[in-house]
Amino acid sequence: MIWDKDPGRVQMAKTIADAMKNALAPDGTELVMDYGTGTGNLALGIAPYVRRIIAVDSAKGMLLVLKEKLVTVGITTIEPREWSIGQDTADLPVFDLIVSSMTMHHVRDTAAAARTFHQLLQPGGRIAIADLDSDNGEFHKAPGIAEHNGIDRKDLQQVFLESRV
Ligand SMILES: C[S@@+](CC[C@H](N)C(=O)[O-])C[C@H]1O[C@@H](n2cnc3c(N)ncnc32)[C@H](O)[C@@H]1O
Structure with missing residues (x-):
């Protein structure tokens, strides 16, 4: 898979992981x-x-690479797990945290994503x-390749705030 052959992409994900860890301050119990x-x-x-991560993607090829890395x-x-917004959520648990990097600009209906994320979250x-x-x-x-030419972060934040149930 060519994705990991670009050291910039791998480094960017590490930087994002560090920033999320610092911002979210997980205590090790989180799903x-x-x-x-x-x-x-x-x-x-x-x-x-964190305790456990369900790592979802719509692309089998990406998940195969991840499976090999985990072994x-x-x-x-x-x-x-192969899954994307719009598919059945019955087999998914409720989560303490949902994280995502460099994916939302590939998702056409960000409001549907926001609603689904909120449905899949524990209270708090x-x-x-x-x-x-x-x-x-x-x-x-x-x-x-992408559904959006990037995402305006204030607009996306508004979409997520408005979709809270
Ligand atoms: C740019 S890559 C980012 C991968 C990883 N999050 C990272 O930061 O290295 C975007 C990923 O989102 C996946 N993807 C795109 N649209 C999706 C959708 N609607 N549902 C789930 N995954 C999707 C792609 O298959 C791809 O693996």
Whole structure:
């Protein structure tokens, strides 16, 4: 999988994992969803600080790479699962934390994502999202890769605030 061949991407996920760990201050008991986990770089950065992570992605190929990495490093607290917004949530538990990095700009209906995340959270649960800022298409130059040319962070925050139940 070429994703991990770019050291910049791996480093970015590590930086995001550190920032989320510092902001969320997990106490080691948390059940976490990593949405759009890809090859699991964010999940791997957060795993030492939480109880368990369900690492979901819509792409089988990404999850296969993650599964291989987990066997190689011997981590058993990350569970890769194929899932995306719009699919049945019945098999998912409720989470203490939902984290996501560089995925929301690939999700067409961010309001549906926000509603689903809130439904999947324990009372008092928290969501942490790191994503591409609005960029007029400079990051994803080829058409059809992303649903949004980045995400305006204030707009996204508003979408999530409005979707709280
Ligand atoms: C840019 S990668 C980010 C991977 C990882 N979070 C990281 O930061 O290294 C985006 C990931 O989101 C996944 N993805 C895109 N749309 C998705 C969707 N609607 N539901 C779940 N995963 C999605 C892609 O398959 C890909 O693995």
